[in-house]
Amino acid sequence: MPTNRPPALVxxxxxxxxxxxxxxxxxxxxxxxxxxxxxxxxxxVVVFPNTAEEVSAVVAIAARHGxxxxxxxxxxxxxxxxxxxxxxVLVVLTRMNRILEIDARNRTAVVxxxxxxxxxxxxxxxxxxxxxxxxxxxxxxxxxxxxxxNSGGPHTLAHGSTVSHVLGVEVVLPDGRITWLxxxxxxxxxxxxxxxxxxxxxxxxxxxxxxVRLIPKPEAVRTMxxxxxxxxxxxxxVSAIIRRGVIPVALEMxxxxxxxxxxxRIQAGYPLxxxxxxxxxxxxxxxxxxxxxxxxxxxxxxxxxxEVRVATEQAERERLWEARKAGIGAIxxxxxxxxxxxxxxxxxxxxxxxRDVLALSERYGFRCANIFHAGDGNLHPNIMFDPDVPGATDxxxxxxxxxxxxxxxAGGSITGEHGVGYEKRSYMEWIFGPADLAAMDRVRVAFGGxxxxxxxxxxxxxxxxxxxxxxxxxxxxxxxxxYV
Amino acid sequence: MTVTSPxxxxxxxxxxxxxxxxHDYAIDxxxxxxxxxxxxxxxxxxxxxxxxxHDLVVVPQGGRTALALGRPVDxxxxxxxxxxxxxxxxxxxxxxxxxxxAGISLRHLQDALGEHGQYLPVDPPPDDRVTLGxxxxxxxPGAWRGxxxxxxxxxxxMTVALPDGLLARSGGRVVKNVSGYDLHRLHTxxxxxxxxxxxxxxxxxxxxxxxxxxxxxxxxxxRAVRVGLALRDAPLSLRGxxxxxxxxxxxxxxxxxxxxxxxxxxVEEAVVRSxxxxxxxxxxxxxxxxxxxxxxxxxxxxxxGDESATVVRLGVPATATLEVxxxxxxxxxxxxxxxxxxxVMGHADAGLQAGAVSALRDRARALGGYLQVEAASPExxxxxxxxxxxxxxxxxxxxAQFDPGHxxxxxxWMEGL
Ligand SMILES: Cc1cc2nc3c(=O)[nH]c(=O)nc-3n(C[C@H](O)[C@H](O)[C@H](O)COP(=O)(O)OP(=O)(O)OC[C@H]3O[C@@H](n4cnc5c(N)ncnc54)[C@H](O)[C@@H]3O)c2cc1C
Numbered sequence: 001m002p003t004n005r006p007p008a009l010v011x012x013x014x015x016x017x018x019x020x021x022x023x024x025x026x027x028x029x030x031x032x033x034x035x036x037x038x039x040x041x042x043x044x045v046v047v048f049p050n051t052a053e054e055v056s057a058v059v060a061i062a063a064r065h066g067x068x069x070x071x072x073x074x075x076x077x078x079x080x081x082x083x084x085x086x087x088x089v090l091v092v093l094t095r096m097n098r099i100l101e102i103d104a105r106n107r108t109a110v111v112x113x114x115x116x117x118x119x120x121x122x123x124x125x126x127x128x129x130x131x132x133x134x135x136x137x138x139x140x141x142x143x144x145x146x147x148x149x150n151s152g153g154p155h156t157l158a159h160g161s162t163v164s165h166v167l168g169v170e171v172v173l174p175d176g177r178i179t180w181l182x183x184x185x186x187x188x189x190x191x192x193x194x195x196x197x198x199x200x201x202x203x204x205x206x207x208x209x210x211x212v213r214l215i216p217k218p219e220a221v222r223t224m225x226x227x228x229x230x231x232x233x234x235x236x237x238v239s240a241i242i243r244r245g246v247i248p249v250a251l252e253m254x255x256x257x258x259x260x261x262x263x264x265r266i267q268a269g270y271p272l273x274x275x276x277x278x279x280x281x282x283x284x285x286x287x288x289x290x291x292x293x294x295x296x297x298x299x300x301x302x303x304x305x306x307e308v309r310v311a312t313e314q315a316e317r318e319r320l321w322e323a324r325k326a327g328i329g330a331i332x333x334x335x336x337x338x339x340x341x342x343x344x345x346x347x348x349x350x351x352x353x354x355r356d357v358l359a360l361s362e363r364y365g366f367r368c369a370n371i372f373h374a375g376d377g378n379l380h381p382n383i384m385f386d387p388d389v390p391g392a393t394d395x396x397x398x399x400x401x402x403x404x405x406x407x408x409x410a411g412g413s414i415t416g417e418h419g420v421g422y423e424k425r426s427y428m429e430w431i432f433g434p435a436d437l438a439a440m441d442r443v444r445v446a447f448g449g450x451x452x453x454x455x456x457x458x459x460x461x462x463x464x465x466x467x468x469x470x471x472x473x474x475x476x477x478x479x480x481x482x483y484v
Numbered sequence: 485m486t487v488t489s490p491x492x493x494x495x496x497x498x499x500x501x502x503x504x505x506x507h508d509y510a511i512d513x514x515x516x517x518x519x520x521x522x523x524x525x526x527x528x529x530x531x532x533x534x535x536x537x538h539d540l541v542v543v544p545q546g547g548r549t550a551l552a553l554g555r556p557v558d559x560x561x562x563x564x565x566x567x568x569x570x571x572x573x574x575x576x577x578x579x580x581x582x583x584x585x586a587g588i589s590l591r592h593l594q595d596a597l598g599e600h601g602q603y604l605p606v607d608p609p610p611d612d613r614v615t616l617g618x619x620x621x622x623x624x625p626g627a628w629r630g631x632x633x634x635x636x637x638x639x640x641x642m643t644v645a646l647p648d649g650l651l652a653r654s655g656g657r658v659v660k661n662v663s664g665y666d667l668h669r670l671h672t673x674x675x676x677x678x679x680x681x682x683x684x685x686x687x688x689x690x691x692x693x694x695x696x697x698x699x700x701x702x703x704x705x706x707r708a709v710r711v712g713l714a715l716r717d718a719p720l721s722l723r724g725x726x727x728x729x730x731x732x733x734x735x736x737x738x739x740x741x742x743x744x745x746x747x748x749x750x751v752e753e754a755v756v757r758s759x760x761x762x763x764x765x766x767x768x769x770x771x772x773x774x775x776x777x778x779x780x781x782x783x784x785x786x787x788x789g790d791e792s793a794t795v796v797r798l799g800v801p802a803t804a805t806l807e808v809x810x811x812x813x814x815x816x817x818x819x820x821x822x823x824x825x826x827x828v829m830g831h832a833d834a835g836l837q838a839g840a841v842s843a844l845r846d847r848a849r850a851l852g853g854y855l856q857v858e859a860a861s862p863e864x865x866x867x868x869x870x871x872x873x874x875x876x877x878x879x880x881x882x883x884a885q886f887d888p889g890h891x892x893x894x895x896x897w898m899e900g901l
Contacts, residue, residue, distance in 0.1 A: 105713075106801040106826070150662045161660065163669075164637045181875060185799040186825045187625045189856040190873035191677060191882070192636055195669030199662050219719035239578050245601060245690030247580075285721045288754030344658045346579045376660040416660040428664060431656065439644075439652035440665045442885035447878070458664060 004087070005044040006065050013047050013089065016057035021048040021095070032090055035075040035082040037423055043070065043084035048095045052170060052178050052208035055091060059206065060176035062089045068455050069174070071202040073114065073142030077149060078340060079421025081201045085456040085465065091206060093144045099123050100209070107214045108167065108184055113144025113207045120212070129214035132159035135417070136325060144207045150199030152417035154281075154324065157375040158249035159215070161417065163198040170209035171197060174448040184211050196443065201419050202454040204447040218283035221249075222293040223317040225309040226300035230275035231255050231358065231370070235350035237278060237303035238374045242347065244299055246292045250281040251375025252324055258369040258382070259323075262330040268323035269309075278305075278374065279324055281317075327371040328382070335367070335384035339396050343407035344416035347377040356406045357381050364399045378416035379407065405430070425460045437461075490538035491518050494562060497534040498527050502568065509563035511543065512556045512862040516563040523568035525585070525643065525651060525682040532680065532891060533649030535562055541894045544680045546587055546615030550622045552791045552859035554675055554870050558895035566617050569682055574657070577602060581640060581657055583685040586617025597688060605632040605689040607724070610782075610789035617681045623673035624797070624858065626788065627724035627747065627781065630824030635672065638687045642668035644679035647891045657685045670882065677879070677897050678886035692723070692749035698762050699780060700744040700771040705729055708742035709806040711769045712823045716802070718765055720758040721750035725824050726784060729809055732818035732831070736783040737776075744771070745780055784820060787831045788858065794836045795858040798828040798848045811847060815840040826853065835860070838867040845872060869898060 010024045023029060023046040033040040044067065049055045062069045068088030075082050084090050097114035104127035111120055117131075117138040124131045134153035135141055141151070147169060152161040159165070168182030182194025197204055228234040234253055241248065254262070255276045263270045270277055278300065282292045297308045311317045331338050345353045354370070361368035361383065372380040381403055385392045404414050404427055414420070414427040428437065441459055444450060456465035488496065495503065495518070504519040522528050535542045540561040545551065547567075569585035572593070576582075577600040584593060590604070591612040597603050607626030609619065620642075623635045641655030644667070654667035671681055702708035705727075712727035724747030734740040748758045766773040788795060800808045802823045809828055812819040815837075817830030830836075830844070841864070845855035857870035873879060876898065883890070883901055890901065 103801070105803045108801075150666075152660060152662075156660065160633060160637055161662070163666075164633060179875065179878065181878070183799075183854065183874075184801070184852045185854070186629060187623070187634055187636075187673075188799065188873075189673075189854055189871040190875060191674035191879060192623075192669040192672050193875050193878055193882075195636055195672070196666060199666055216717065242580060243578055245693070247690070285719050285750070285754040285757055287757040288721055288751050291751045291753050344656075344660055346576065346581065346658055348576060348578045373660070377658055378660050411656075412658050413656045413661040413663045415663050416658070417662055419662055420664065424663075431663060432653065435650040436653045436664075439646065439650065439667055439886075440654070443665045443667065443670070443882070446881040446885045448881075 009045055009065060012061045013045060013058055016061060017047050017049045017054045021050070022046070035077045035080060037078055037080040039080050039083055039422060041083045041085045042087065043090035044087045046090045046092060048092050050095050052172060055172045055206055055208050056176045056178055058089060058091055059172050059174065063175060066452070068452050070454050071144070071148065071206045073145030074140045076137045076141045077145060077421060078342065078418040079415070080423045081149065081419050081421035081457055083422055085422055093142060096208065102127060104129060108211055109214055110209060110211045111143055112209060113142060113147070115143050117141050117143060117146060124214045128217050130217055131212060131214055132165055133162045136328060143210050147198050147207050147210055148200065148202045149417070149419040152373070152378070154250040154252050154373060157251055157373065158247055163195055165212050166194065166198050166210060167213055168194055168211040169197055169207045171205040172208055173205045174453045178208070186213070201421060201458050203444060203449050203457055204453070205449070220286040220289040221281060221283040221317065222289050223311045223320050224280045224293065224296055225320050226278040226280060226305040227271055227274045227307045228276045228278070228305055231354045232351045233304040234276040234278050235354050235374065237300050237305065238350055239348050240299040240303050241280070241296055244295045246282065246295050248280050248282045248296065248375060250279065252279040253277070253370065253372055253374035254279065254324065254327065255370040257367060258327055258331070258371045261334045261369060262323050262327050265330050266323045266326050268319050270323055279320060324371065331369055331382050331384065336386045336388070338382045338384045339400055341379065341381045341383070341400055341403055342415050342418040343379045343404055343412060345377045345379065345407050345410040345412035347375065349410040349412070350374060350377060353379070353406055353410050357403055360399060360402055360406070364395055366396065366399060376416065377412065420458045422457055425456065425458065428460045490540055493538050494518060494531060494534050494540065497530045498522055502527065504565060506563065509545070509565070511551050511560060514560045516543065516560050518561070519563035519565060521565035521568040525569060525645060528564065528569070528680055528682055529645040529649045529651050531562070531564060532645055532647045536647040536889045536891045539889065540891070542892055544676045544892065546618035547589065547611065547613030549609065549611045549614050549789060549791070550618060552865070553622060554893070554896040555865050555898065556862040556895070557893055564680065566615060566680070572596060573683060580688040581659060581685060582688060583657055583683065584616055585683050586615060586681045588616050590614045590616060590619055598691065601691050602688045603691050604638065604686055606635055606638070608785065610785040616684060620672050620681055620684055621675050625825055625827060626785065627726050627822045629822065629827070631722050631724065636669060639668045639672060639684055640687055641685040642671060642681060643683040644671055645682050646679045647887045647889060651682070652679070655685065659687050675896060676892045678882060680892065694752040694755040695747065695749045696755050696759055697745065697747050697776050697778060697781065698759065698773050699738055699776040700762070700766045700773045701739060702742045702744060702771045705742040705809065706806055707769060707771065708744050709809070711744040711765060711771050712805070713802065714765050714769065715744060715746055715762065716823050718761050720761055721748055721754040722758070723747045723749035724781065726820055726822055727805060727809070728820040729813050729818070732787070732820045735787060735818055736780040738780055747781065787818060788829055790831060791859045794832045794860040794864060796830045796841060796844065796855055797858050798844060798853060798855045799826050800828060800848050800851045800853040802826050804851050808847065811844060815844065835864065838864060841868045871898065
């Protein structure tokens with residue numbers, strides 16, 4: 001039970017959004033102590049505003065009390081971004097879940113931040129259009145969360161992450177003012193504040209409306225499953241495909257470990273004895289798809305694919321994708337807990353880096369299942385462990401850190417799509433120097449968020465934030481469960 | 485103890501062989517008091533720091549092809565020529581990424597990439613002198629936008645020199661990355677308001693195997709717009725699309741009639757099929773297609789980049805293309821549009837009245853869009869805010885953080901900034 005909650009706080013926020021939309025009893029706050037990561041922290045109060053004006057009122061109340069504000073969507077974030085690390089007001093946007101407008105002729109949509117990614121996809125689909133960013137969590141995650149994390153997905157390879165699809169955002173700033181960044185069109189004049197806001201992980205303001213661009217459905221799509229003896233051979237094929245001048249719309253890898261976990265549950269026809277498979281998709285004008293598809297098949301064959309299956313029918317394609325989409329969930333059922341990592345390397349470094357990742361996991365004695373965006377060089381090793389085994393969690397964290405270092409050494413980054421959040425703050429110093437971080441901090445100051453708006457996120461410094469990454473996390477890992 | 489003048493302080497801060505003749509750096513009829521072309525990024529940072537300490541205004545410039553963009557600067561003390569920074573830092577063709585210094589010319593860069601069958605997929609600017617830094621700092625879209633990513637979406641990382649002497653990096657060299665604030669987005673299209681770009685990493689694309697340009701003669705403008713939108717919606721391997729009013733068509737080496745112009749790019753088979761599809765759209769709408777080559781595109785780009793005329797770019801919903809093109813024509817402009825990105829361009833040799841520009845801007849704004857003055861006389865650029873951004877307060881607060889002394893391009897962004 002938070003002890004330092006100002007007595008008037010609950011009454012004031014209840015006035016702003018209505019008492020039924022405020023949680024403050026300790027047992028109610030419990031459900032909002034965590035997101036999809038491993039740490040926990042309780043807010044002082046949870047509010048569910050219904051309009052930008054209500055968000056603004058709540059933010060202003062928090063400002064008056066000097067309390068932290070933490071925005072939250074569905075809580076599927078994998079970096080602890082939505083944790084109320086220093087308590088304060090958790091602003092949950094899930095009631096603001098209306099699709100306000102779809103303008104099919106101009107290919108735009110305006111949505112509230114609580115709209116679920118898949119709902120927008122489906123609504124756009126009814127107009128023959130696509131909202132391209134497709135995180136694997138799309139059945140549950142919100143567009144507000146997608147914007148805050150600049151989320152990616154399998155189709156990011158060709159279409160770009162969320163930032164390439166957001167035209168404008170209505171934002172409630174840390175002082176409560178409401179403003180638009182960007183607009184309803186591509187490339188509005190001026191410094192790209194919209195682009196700066198997307199990916200700022202809730203530290204610069206709260207998105208209350210989002211205008212996105214929709215793109216036309218392609219005429220033809222071809223999905224291929226290329227089967228390899230080893231991760232290394234599959235990794236070589238990734239480079240070979242790109243070298244051919246073909247950029248598939250998706251290029252995903254699943255290794256033996258994940259195939260053995262997911263195939264028995266899904267029966268998508270993935271061979272259990274494969275070392276790795278690549279799931280590859282090309283799309284566009286039918287004649288182009290045919291040519292590019294053949295180039296992909298040829299590149300895979302030349303790099304040791306023992307078989308390449310080609311699916312053009314919708315049902316066949318969906319079956320192949322099923323295994324990819326169900327992958328992470330299946331790991332959850334196969335292991336008492338797992339730690340999902342997110343790192344990026346230049347794609348030419350994939351073979352060497354994957355070798356290191358597998359060798360490290362083996363050295364640490366953990367099963368590691370890989371299911372990831374190979375075309376982007378965006379790794380997702382999933383380290384499976386049993387938190388009840390003494391010392392296991394320490395070693396998992398250590399291994400996670402080592403894998404991140406491998407990515408950094410290869411010229412990569414500590415996160416490709418899940419964000420820095422709380423969890424990876426201290427890793428920021430591995431890739432950025434003091435001058436870089438100081439410049440980033442200025443953005444935070446300029447927006448007025450400083451230390452109060454989603455504190456202890458993104459940047460490695462901050463008043464009242466714990467400093468050591470491992471020690472922060474260990475505390476939470478005392479609880480068994482599925483840690484994604 | 486000797487008291488050094490501000491200009492001497494700057495001279496002392498840089499190697500003497502980086503100093504240049506001021507008369508080569510005139511802008512809007514003004515000459516700088518000193519000019520430098522450093523070849524090391526630390527010199528750029530040092531120059532800014534020294535200028536900040538002595539309240540000198542620095543105007544960074546690369547190929548000098550977009551100097552009529554923005555308000556005339558309040559003062560012009562130091563010309564900073566970025567073309568000394570021209571190293572190609574890292575190019576890994578198999579990663580489709582490149583890192584280069586800001587002063588490298590786009591032409592040079594594209595040539596180096598072309599040897600590996602790759603390119604930076606941005607509309608070629610009208611002028612070979614455009615530098616990478618200038619391209620990013622202006623970030624002006626053209627006919628390809630909507631089919632290819634915008635410049636801002638191609639930037640993977642950036643290093644920027646700040647007025648307090650810091651060299652700050654954001655992003656990285658990998659094609660997907662969400663670590664930290666994307667400061668490179670802030671600097672893109674900012675005309676140096678928050679720092680001077682010294683290096684950038686970019687995402688590349690394979691050069692298309694086949695390209696083909698077709699112009700569809702349309703009789704009247706309404707039909708040209710209908711054809712343009714039909715082409716946008718057809719299954720085509722498109723890279724560029726324009727709708728052109730009659731007088732602009734004539735300037736683009738086409739018959740004096742409204743046209744829709746398409747640029748097809750991709751694998752041979754896709755381009756061949758697309759060309760058939762274009763013929764089909766033409767037939768359905770009673771338009772006449774013809775193979776035209778690169779020339780009309782080059783002419784349109786030249787008009788868009790013409791610094792001696794008044795050039796405006798409006799952004800409006802694609803469905804408003806027809807009415808807005810008519811309005812842009814009505815004030816005496818050559819007019820054309822890029823329906824895939826909602827852009828309408830106007831070019832007036834004889835200039836435009838401030839009132840006419842404001843009226844067009846009001847119109848665009850009423851449609852949820854904008855008007856940017858791309859080039860105009862200094863007088864017009866003083867009377868009409870070239871950018872008219874809504875986010876003035878946020879921009880001011882960022883400026884206060886990054887360039888509190890208003891050292892870089894003082895007054896160019898907006899009055900007092
Ligand atoms: C099984 C699984 C698979 C996943 N797959 C992917 C994937 O393929 N690609 C990918 O990129 N991510 C993936 N994720 C991560 C996660 O789903 C995304 O980061 C998602 O965008 C988070 O959305 P959310 O609504 O759950 O946000 P939350 O977790 O609630 O919040 C995430 C961050 O956004 C901020 N935030 C939320 N709403 C707003 C708002 N309106 N304004 C400002 N800030 C806000 C929060 O403060 C926090 O920092 C996956 C997660 C899981 C559990």
